[in-house]
Structures are given as structure tokens and as C-alpha cells.
Amino acid sequence: MLLANRRVRTLAPIAIAVLALVLGWALSVGLSGYVVYLAISMVTASIAVLGLGVVTGSAGIIALCQLTFGAIGAWVVAWLNVQEAPGGFIVWLIAGGLVAGLAGILIGLPALRLRGVNLAVVTLGFAAAFDVMLVQTQFPGQTDGVSVERPALFSSDREYFFFCAIVLVVCALGVFLLQRSRIGSSWKAVAFSERGTAAVGQSVRLAKLSAFAVSAALGGVSGGLLAGQVGIPYASSFTPIQSLALYILAVMSGAYLIDMAIFGGILWVLVPELLKRWGVPQDWGFVVFGLLGIQALTSGSNLGEAIRGAFRTRVKRRQAAIVAAAAAATEDATTTALDAFAVPEAALPVPADAGPVLEVRGLGVEFGALKALSEVSLAVQPRTIMGLIGPNGAGKSTFVDAVSGFLPQHTGTVLLDGEDITQLVPAARARRGLRRTFQQDRVPPQLTVEAYVRFVARRRLDHDELAEALAFLGCPPPEEHLSNVDVGTRRLIEVAAAVLSGPKVLILDEPAAGLSHEEHLQFGQRLTRIPSRFDTAIVIIEHDLDLVRTVCTEITVLDFGRVLAQGQQQEVLENPAVIAAYMGDAELGS
Numbered sequence: 001m002l003l004a005n006r007r008v009r010t011l012a013p014i015a016i017a018v019l020a021l022v023l024g025w026a027l028s029v030g031l032s033g034y035v036v037y038l039a040i041s042m043v044t045a046s047i048a049v050l051g052l053g054v055v056t057g058s059a060g061i062i063a064l065c066q067l068t069f070g071a072i073g074a075w076v077v078a079w080l081n082v083q084e085a086p087g088g089f090i091v092w093l094i095a096g097g098l099v100a101g102l103a104g105i106l107i108g109l110p111a112l113r114l115r116g117v118n119l120a121v122v123t124l125g126f127a128a129a130f131d132v133m134l135v136q137t138q139f140p141g142q143t144d145g146v147s148v149e150r151p152a153l154f155s156s157d158r159e160y161f162f163f164c165a166i167v168l169v170v171c172a173l174g175v176f177l178l179q180r181s182r183i184g185s186s187w188k189a190v191a192f193s194e195r196g197t198a199a200v201g202q203s204v205r206l207a208k209l210s211a212f213a214v215s216a217a218l219g220g221v222s223g224g225l226l227a228g229q230v231g232i233p234y235a236s237s238f239t240p241i242q243s244l245a246l247y248i249l250a251v252m253s254g255a256y257l258i259d260m261a262i263f264g265g266i267l268w269v270l271v272p273e274l275l276k277r278w279g280v281p282q283d284w285g286f287v288v289f290g291l292l293g294i295q296a297l298t299s300g301s302n303l304g305e306a307i308r309g310a311f312r313t314r315v316k317r318r319q320a321a322i323v324a325a326a327a328a329a330t331e332d333a334t335t336t337a338l339d340a341f342a343v344p345e346a347a348l349p350v351p352a353d354a355g356p357v358l359e360v361r362g363l364g365v366e367f368g369a370l371k372a373l374s375e376v377s378l379a380v381q382p383r384t385i386m387g388l389i390g391p392n393g394a395g396k397s398t399f400v401d402a403v404s405g406f407l408p409q410h411t412g413t414v415l416l417d418g419e420d421i422t423q424l425v426p427a428a429r430a431r432r433g434l435r436r437t438f439q440q441d442r443v444p445p446q447l448t449v450e451a452y453v454r455f456v457a458r459r460r461l462d463h464d465e466l467a468e469a470l471a472f473l474g475c476p477p478p479e480e481h482l483s484n485v486d487v488g489t490r491r492l493i494e495v496a497a498a499v500l501s502g503p504k505v506l507i508l509d510e511p512a513a514g515l516s517h518e519e520h521l522q523f524g525q526r527l528t529r530i531p532s533r534f535d536t537a538i539v540i541i542e543h544d545l546d547l548v549r550t551v552c553t554e555i556t557v558l559d560f561g562r563v564l565a566q567g568q569q570q571e572v573l574e575n576p577a578v579i580a581a582y583m584g585d586a587e588l589g590s
């Protein structure tokens with residue numbers, strides 16, 4: 001059954017691509033002359049919107065210069081045409097895409113530092129500046145009337161439409177494969193949380209620049225195709241206001257979904273065409289797109305999500321009955337998973353002379369006049385679980401941020417397995433084997449459970465291993481979409497994914513927040529099996545003392561940014577200073 005599902009998932013995109021090509025060919029012979037010309041415009045626009053779907057829809061970066069990348073692609077094609085460069089149109093088109101992709105990386109550099117409205121200004125400014133330059137210098141061949149030569153096999157409009165359809169299918173397949181890859185997961189992760197992305201060892205810079213490059217390359221291909229369509233491209237096809245409208249269209253349609261990007265491309269041509277037929281000036285099309293965009297932004301959703309949401313609700317109702325019948329089987333699977341996670345008998349003992357796997361010496365963090373941490377030192381032994389506790393504001397989260405590299409201005413030293421990692425950025429620390437989770441939700445809802453776990457784990461996982469780990473921690477199955485999972489469960493998935501990365505040290509910042517007391521304890525019982533099973537040491541920040549008692553062998557207590565007590569669990573919890581400063585006799589004594 002599972003194998004059949006996987007085969008369907010692999011073959012479905014290929015089948016859809018073949019069907020799309022057949023449809024493209026049928027349309028190329030069936031449509032009337034003028035409609036074919038409009039259809040070419042729809043296809044070229046779809047490719048540009050597809051690119052926006054990557055940078056804006058997936059990676060969440062505002063980019064208001066997509067048609068400028070189109071202009072770059074068109075310029076390169078027109079220039080190579082004038083130069084009569086070898087290879088012909090297809091080679092020129094690829095060159096246009098590559099040059100636009102490089103331009104995308106250059107424009108993406110400010111995106112590493114800027115966000116929101118500032119980035120919008122930079123990208124729109126670039127579009128405006130390029131537009132002025134284009135109007136002044138004109139496209140190659142424009143003054144002499146040299147028309148771009150289409151590929152010999154696709155010279156008529158009908159044939160050229162089919163050629164454009166082939167290019168669209170190739171681009172869509174490419175985007176589909178990228179979205180399924182690690183780099184595609186990194187786009188969705190970075191859109192949701194840059195800190196969460198860095199914490200799993202993924203370079204935020206690479207995620208953002210790759211999204212810009214792919215998006216711009218698609219813009220370049222779209223512009224190159226347009227050059228082949230019109231023969232002589234003009235600056236008026238690539239104005240900043242058109243880029244802005246295209247961006248709104250991408251947001252409104254939900255262009256990170258490939259079918260919706262194509263739908264957006266169709267709307268881009270259809271709306272002005274209909275307005276023209278009704279005797280309304282075509283520029284009013286921008287007003288229509290603007291209104292649709294406002295509706296999408298204020299509702300916080302988009303057309304693609306709305307359609308899929310309605311479909312999922314229907315499918316879910318139908319599946320509910322099946323799920324109920326399978327509940328007993330799931331229980332068995334969980335038991336099996338628990339067995340699988342039991343400490344293996346052959347587990348290697350920790351060598352007696354093994355040093356601490358994590359050592360923190362004299363850690364200090366100041367926020368202005370506030371000393372959030374002062375001279376905090378601790379050592380975590382291999383395959384142990386240390387509890388880090390303390391009242392609200394004691395400095396626990398600040399400690400995790402500093403140790404995992406998110407507060408580089410701290411003083412003191414952090415050693416991982418004897419190696420000084422104090423100077424490393426968070427992603428590099430994560431790749432060395434220091435993983436952490438967050439108090440706030442950092443699990444990108446756009447991914448499936450499986451895609452997220454594979455992204456975080458950064459290693460090959462077979463499906464059974466993945467499903468077992470999820471079942472063990474009480475997480476939903478791999479196929480589940482994270483947007484359908486509540487926040488408490490998402491945090492368990494975050495833990496399962498971090499565990500599967502096989503870290504040397506895993507720091508959990510209140511991992512069971514959002515779960516009931518019973519679920520807390522169940523989670524604790526399962527947690528105790530993880531260090532031996534994965535050769536991992538855990539530091540857990542937790543307010544629930546029952547959970548701390550269940551899982552921690554050692555405890556460090558922070559108070560006002562200083563270590564108040566440290567040592568074996570019972571000894572620390574019975575320490576009068578801890579009782580007085582932290583919770584009061586009644587609670588600790590229970």
C-alpha cells in the first residue's frame with residue numbers, strides 16, 4: 001500500500017507533465033490565430049508568476065522587480081540574436097535565464113539584511129532604475145528593426161505556442177522538484193522563521209539567495225520567450241508598475257502552488273483582454289488586480305489555499321471513518337515503536353574517562369544595564385539529561401540562545417565535545433551537533449511532517465525509521481500536513497526531527513508546553529530513552545517539576561542570571577536555597 005502510494009506520488013507529476021504537453025499541442029492546433037497569440041502571453045506570464053511563487057510564495061520575500069528580470073532575459077536574447085550568436089534561440093533563452101538568475105543573486109544580497117517595506121523599496125527602486133536605463137538605451141535591434149529569430153521548428157505562432165508550453169512544463173517540473181528538495185524546504189522554513197532555519201544547520205543566506213536566483217532565472221526565461229513572441233521587445237512590456245501588479249497577482253493566487261501560478265498567468269492576460277472587449281481601458285486591469293490583492297492580504301489567505309482548504313475538508317470527512325477503524329492498528333504501531341526505542345542491549349557504555357559533551361565556562365550576557373547571565377558554567381555528560389530550571393526571567397532562554405549562537409556578543413566559552421565553538425554561527429553549531437528547539441513555534445506549516453523531519457535531520461532516513469520515531473513521540477504520521485497539526489504537537493514533531501538528526505547535544509526549551517499534565521509525563525518517559533538510543537545528551541528547560549523528576553539525572557538552577565545550585569537531582573531539589581528562591585516549600589516537597 002505504502003509502496004503503491006509512493007509510486008503514485010512519483011509518477012503523478014510525470015503523467016501531469018505529459019498531459020500538459022498533449023493539451024498544449026491540442027491547443028496549438030485548435031485555437032484561432034489571435035487566441036494563440038494571447039495564449040503565448042499567458043504561458044510567458046505563467047513562468048514569471050511561477051518565479052514569484054518561489055521567492056514570495058515559498059520564501060516569503062517581497063520582490064517587486066520580476067519583470068525587470070524578464071527585461072534582462074529579453075535583452076540577452078535580443079543581443080545574442082543581433083550578434084547572431086551560435087546555438088540559436090534555445091541557447092539564447094537559457095543564457096537569458098542564467099544572466100537574470102545572476103542578477104537575482106545580486107539583488108538578493110540586500111535581502112539578507114532587509115525585510116518588509118525596506119526590501120520592497122529596494123526592489124522597486126531597482127525596477128525603476130532599470131526601466132529608465134532601458135528607455136534610454138533601448139533593446140538591441142530595436143533601432144534597426146532586427147527581429148528575434150524563433151527556433152526553426154517553432155517559427156509560426158501556433159508552433160511557437162507549443163514551444164512555450166514545453167518550456168513552461170520544464171520550468172514547472174523544475175520548480176516542483178526543487179520544492180520537494182532540501183532547498184525547497186529551506187525556502188519555506190526561512191519564510192516562517194530565520195532563527196528556526198539557522199537552528200537546524202541550514203544557511204539562511206543560501207536559502208534566500210537561491211530563492212532569488214531561481215525566481216529571477218524564471219523571470220529571465222519568461223522575458224526571453226516574450227522577445228521571441230514579439231520579435232522586437234520594448235521597455236513598455238517591463239515597467240515597474242507591471243512588476244507590482246504581477247506581484248499582487250502572485251500573492252492573490254497563491255503562486256507557490258504551481259497550478260495557481262499558471263492560473264495567475266492566465267488572469268494576467270485574460271482580465272485586460274476582457275476589459276478591452278467591454279470597452280474599458282486595459283489599465284483598469286491593474287485596479288482589478290489591486291482590489292483582489294487587498295482582499296487576499298486582508299483575509300490572510302489566497303485563492304489556491306482557499307480551494308485546497310475546501311477540498312481537504314471534504315477529504316478529511318471521508319477519511320475520518322477510515323482513521324477510526326485504523327485506531328487499534330495505530331496503537332499496535334506505537335507499542336512497536338516504543339519497543340524499537342528501548343535501550344538496545346548492545347548499547348555501548350560511556351567510557352569512564354569520557355569528558356563532558358557540552359561544557360560552558362563563565363557565560364555572561366548583558367542587555368544594556370541588565371545582566372541576564374553572569375559567570376554561568378556547567379558541564380553535561382554524554383547520554384545524560386540535565387534539567388535547567390529557575391523562575392521566570394532567571395535567564396534560561398538567554399542561556400540557550402547564547403550557547404546555540406544566537407547571542408554572539410556573550411562572554412565566556414562554549415565547548416562541544418571538547419571543541420571550542422564559541423565563534424561559530426548558529427547554523428555551523430547545529431551542523432557540528434548542537435541542536436536546540438524553541439519556546440515559540442518555529443515549525444513551518446507549509447511542509448508535510450515528513451518533509452520537515454527530513455529537512456531538520458540533514459541525513460538519509462528510511463521511511464520506517466522516520467515513522468517509528470514519530471509514533472514513539474506521539475506525533476502524527478509522516479504524510480500529515482503541518483498546517484493541520486496543533487501547536488503542542490508541532491513542538492513534539494520539532495523534538496522528533498531534532499532527535500533524528502543524531503545530535504551530540506539537544507537543548508529543549510520547554511518542549512512539552514501546550515500538552516496536558518498526563519501528556520507531559522508520557523512525553524518524559526519517552527524522553528528518557530532517547531540519550532542511549534541516539535547517543536545524545538539532552539538539556540531540558542522545564543517548569544513542570546514532575547517532568548524534571550521523571551527525566552533529569554542532574555539539575556542546574558538559575559536565579560537572576562546566576563547559578564544558584566547544581567548537581568544530582570534530589571540533592572538540588574532539596575537544597576534550601578533552591579526551595580526558598582524558586583518555588584517555596586510546598587511545591588518542592590510534594
Ligand SMILES: Nc1ncnc2c1ncn2[C@@H]1O[C@H](COP(=O)(O)OP(=O)(O)OP(=O)(O)O)[C@@H](O)[C@H]1O
Nearest residue numbers: 367370372390391392393394395396397398399439
Ligand atoms: N532581547 C532582550 N532584551 C532585553 N532584555 C531581555 C532580552 N531577552 C531577555 N531579556 C531579559 O533577560 C532576563 C532573562 O530572560 P529569559 O527569557 O532568558 O528568562 P527565562 O528564565 O527564560 O524566563 P521564562 O521562564 O519566563 O522563559 C529577563 O529579565 C528578560 O526580561
